[in-house]
Amino acid sequence: MSSKPSPFFLNKDLANTPNDQGESPTWRERLQPIFSTEGNILLALVAVFLVAYFLPIEQARFNNAVHESMALTKWYAQEHVLLCLIPAFFIAGAIGAFVSQAAVMKYLGAKANKLVAYSVASTSGTLLAVCSCTVLPLFAGIWKRGAGLGPAAAFLYSGPAINILAIILTARVLGLELGVARGVFAIVFSVVIGLTMAFIFAKEEALKATEAAKQPPLPESRPLWQTATMLGAMTGILIFANWGYPAEEAGLWYAIWSWRWILTSAFALVMATGLWLFYGVRLVEVIISVLVVGALALAFPSHPLIPFIAGVIALSLMATSGSGELSTWLGQTWDFAKKILPLLLAGVVVAGLLLGRPGHEGLIPSVWVESALGGNSLTANASAAIAGALMYFATLTEVPILQGLLGAGMGEGPALALLLAGPTLSLPNMIVIRSVMGTKKTLVFVALVVVLATFSGLLYGAVFA
Numbered sequence: 273m274s275s276k277p278s279p280f281f282l283n284k285d286l287a288n289t290p291n292d293q294g295e296s297p298t299w300r301e302r303l304q305p306i307f308s309t310e311g312n313i314l315l316a317l318v319a320v321f322l323v324a325y326f327l328p329i330e331q332a333r334f335n336n337a338v339h340e341s342m343a344l345t346k347w348y349a350q351e352h353v354l355l356c357l358i359p360a361f362f363i364a365g366a367i368g369a370f371v372s373q374a375a376v377m378k379y380l381g382a383k384a385n386k387l388v389a390y391s392v393a394s395t396s397g398t399l400l401a402v403c404s405c406t407v408l409p410l411f412a413g414i415w416k417r418g419a420g421l422g423p424a425a426a427f428l429y430s431g432p433a434i435n436i437l438a439i440i441l442t443a444r445v446l447g448l449e450l451g452v453a454r455g456v457f458a459i460v461f462s463v464v465i466g467l468t469m470a471f472i473f474a475k476e477e478a479l480k481a482t483e484a485a486k487q488p489p490l491p492e493s494r495p496l497w498q499t500a501t502m503l504g505a506m507t508g509i510l511i512f513a514n515w516g517y518p519a520e521e522a523g524l525w526y527a528i529w530s531w532r533w534i535l536t537s538a539f540a541l542v543m544a545t546g547l548w549l550f551y552g553v554r555l556v557e558v559i560i561s562v563l564v565v566g567a568l569a570l571a572f573p574s575h576p577l578i579p580f581i582a583g584v585i586a587l588s589l590m591a592t593s594g595s596g597e598l599s600t601w602l603g604q605t606w607d608f609a610k611k612i613l614p615l616l617l618a619g620v621v622v623a624g625l626l627l628g629r630p631g632h633e634g635l636i637p638s639v640w641v642e643s644a645l646g647g648n649s650l651t652a653n654a655s656a657a658i659a660g661a662l663m664y665f666a667t668l669t670e671v672p673i674l675q676g677l678l679g680a681g682m683g684e685g686p687a688l689a690l691l692l693a694g695p696t697l698s699l700p701n702m703i704v705i706r707s708v709m710g711t712k713k714t715l716v717f718v719a720l721v722v723v724l725a726t727f728s729g730l731l732y733g734a735v736f737a
Contacts, residue, residue, distance in 0.1 A: 337635045343624065345617065345621050348620045353613075355514050357409070361409050363503065363510065369597060380393065380427075381420050382420035382421070390423060390463050394430050395459070396427050408705070409612055421709075421713070429465050429721065430458065433461065434462065439454055441518075453688055454691050498550045501546055506543060509536050509543070566579075568582050623699040627663050646682065646683055653685050653730050654689075654726045656725075657729065658722060660694030662698065670690070674690060689726055692721075697718060
């Protein structure tokens with residue numbers, strides 16, 4: 273009768289088993305079983321036990337940090353998952369399903385025209401008013417379709433950084449010089465970061481381009497303008513559904529905000545028409561979906577999330593019953609969602625536990641951050657860049673937060689450093705980036721953002737302080 277092998281910590285013969293040369297095992301060889309599957313399980317159990325045993329529930333700061341973590345997660349789920357991430361997931365899925373790899377390689381691939389590739393990638397933020405988390409599905413989409421590391425990294429930075437509304441708000445609230453500096457440095461950074469990433473990982477990029485060249489080009493399933501129309505409609509939904517409340521109740525930005533749901537509905541109608549004309553969804557399904565969503569919008573004018581959710585459900589049902597392309601689109605969307613969303617939510621929980629919400633305390637006292645940001649020293653600018661890289665900023669929220677920090681004595685240079693690192697990076701953002709392009713590339717990308725933000729803050733502070 274056979275028996276199961278004993279775990280490494282019960283196997284008395286394991287430590288005395290000779291190695292290949294017949295010699296007694298070294299300490300490294302004896303410790304090697306600890307890093308096996310069974311050893312990893314044991315270490316994980318011990319870690320969970322120690323955390324539970326020493327959980328400081330009697331400490332007010334810890335309990336408050338747990339509350340802040342849950343509050344930040346709830347706020348994130350209410351404000352960003354439905355309106356930001358779900359449209360972004362559908363756009364990323366559409367890129368994977370509808371945009372041919374040849375088209376991505378032509379404009380953003382490793383061997384694409386550098387001027388075209390970096391021009392497209394570095395100015396994308398002018399069209400996408402997204403945060404550091406919402407840009408992730410879009411980045412994953414173009415990366416999966418074969419975009420070169422340089423253009424993909426430039427897009428990853430520019431998406432949240434080059435936000436026209438945020439730059440204008442910065443100039444009006446924090447000063448013209450700071451607003452202009454934010455816009456100029458952000459555009460330059462996106463190109464510099466992309467080129468540097470491509471240079472550092474040039475061998476991998478060359479191998480990736482060689483492998484892609486071996487693949488036979490797939491024929492275009494439909495004209496490019498049809499795909500562009502659908503992607504444009506979904507991008508319009510993403511932008512206007514998340515249009516932020518302006519600083520003043522007047523002017524163009526406020527007018528757009530007042531009409532944002534009308535504009536969102538218009539883009540949704542364009543997308544619904546495209547589903548019928550381009551992708552073979554039955555007209556009766558499109559009409560029923562539009563009527564149901566429109567009726568809910570009229571019945572609940574103060575609760576736009578209700579028709580928005582109904583629209584997402586209707587789109588999913590039409591994609592399920594549609595052609596093979598639509599089923600592929602839904603499958604790609606779900607693939608991005610199940611891989612990215614859990615990591616994002618876990619990152620938000622950890623970020624809230626450590627740093628709290630803006631204006632609230634986490635485990636790390638905010639006074640530590642504020643005390644390190646005065647003046648224009650290297651330490652102050654680096655502290656601002658690192659703090660910004662770890663914190664999560666929703667679109668436009670960085671401006672009032674910085675306004676308060678400047679009032680508390682923060683230097684002008686560190687303010688710019690935080691503006692250049694904060695909206696682009698966050699702890700949840702880093703976790704997802706690592707899952708997409710690996711640990712080494714993620715560390716280089718984060719380091720480039722932090723270092724460039726630090727020295728830009730030093731330069732700006734020296735000139736304008």
